[in-house]
Amino acid sequence: MKRIVLVILITSIVVLGIITALMIHVFGYVTVNKNYVMPLKLPLHNIMINNDVGNVVITQSQNPKLIIHIMAEGFFLSGNICTLLYGEVNGTLLVTLRLNQPYLGLNTFYNFTIYVGLPTVMLNNVNVTVDNGNIKIENINFKNADITVNNGNVEIENINSTNIYLNDINGNVRLINTNTSVIKLNSVNGNIKAEDVYFFHGLIKTLNGNLELKNAIGNYLKASTTNGNIFVIVNKYFNLTYYLTTRNGDIEITALPSIRIVTYSGVTYPPPVIYANTTNGNVDVNTI
Incomplete structure (x- = not known):
């Protein structure tokens, strides 16, 4: 049995080498x-x-x-x-x-x-x-952006806009140093990072991937992942209301002591407040 497996392995390597040689030749x-x-x-x-x-x-x-x-x-x-x-x-x-x-x-x-x-x-x-x-957009101003990529990463940096709508099936998303009113970032298989982003209303979602939000500041944010962790850092005061949700993963929040962190359901508080919920994971809260 081992000899058969070895023969198949050697044959596969030889065939792959022949195909590569033909590719280079043709x-x-x-x-x-x-x-x-x-x-x-x-x-x-x-x-x-x-x-x-x-x-x-x-x-x-x-x-x-x-x-x-x-x-x-x-x-x-x-x-x-x-x-x-x-x-x-x-x-x-x-x-x-x-x-x-x-x-x-x-x-x-x-x-x-x-x-x-x-x-x-x-x-x-x-x-x-x-x-x-991959898609990279930087150093321009616009009102509305509609970005779609099936297989690739998206990076948006140094942007002033009104609305940003982004859909990425397989790839990571980075939003850096951007001002906008509405952001809707959606990924199926990939991580999403937002750093130094200012907005009014935000929806950030990935199915399989992590969310990293560092000073993503806005009035309202709903950020969720099904299989992944969520990392949040807020070291600037803002009258914010955030909802962080993951099914299989941990949530780590580092924020100012003036921002209330709620890890249980059934209660509401006035802003600034961050609601954090995980089904299978832990919530870790740190104060700046």
Whole structure:
């Protein structure tokens, strides 16, 4: 029996080596580095980005013109690996990066990144959808953001906005140094971190992952995870009401002594108050 298992293992390694060698032989290693600079028909109100594969970075540029920079590398059949489609219609910038070759689903063979540098403008809407890749939005101002990613991480940093709606199926979410009225962050498999975030109303939820909230300050927050821990630090006074819930995990809260921490149900208190509940876990409370 052991000999059969050993033969199967050796055969698998040999087959994998042959496939890898064929991939290297058939698919050449190709790099793409293109920079597009174009004037905008101001005023620009909205930006919509839709990618099949690849990372998306949206940031502010010192250039008064729009800058789109594409970087790609990996094993491909030819040099014509992707096509950039962009246009400006009625104040909306449309950007799409399409893969011209079959996607093998092996991230080790591909690396796409599209950088969008915007001049100093106040956008109404930012809409970004990515199937396989990460999203980073930083140093811009907008009213509403609708972000969707199936497989990848999302990072939002140094943002002033009104509403942020984010859905991530498989990936982690980081929200850093951001001011907004409403935040709705939802992840299925991934951790969510919010640090130095100011808001009025917040809903933060993950199914399988941890929540880390460090000075995520707002009037109302409902944060929950099914399988994961919750870590909260509040070292600034605010008239807040938080509801923290996990089914399988611990809750650790470090807060000012003026903030009441409630670990049992059936009672209500005026703010500032944090309600913490876990079904299978512990609640640990520390005072700053």
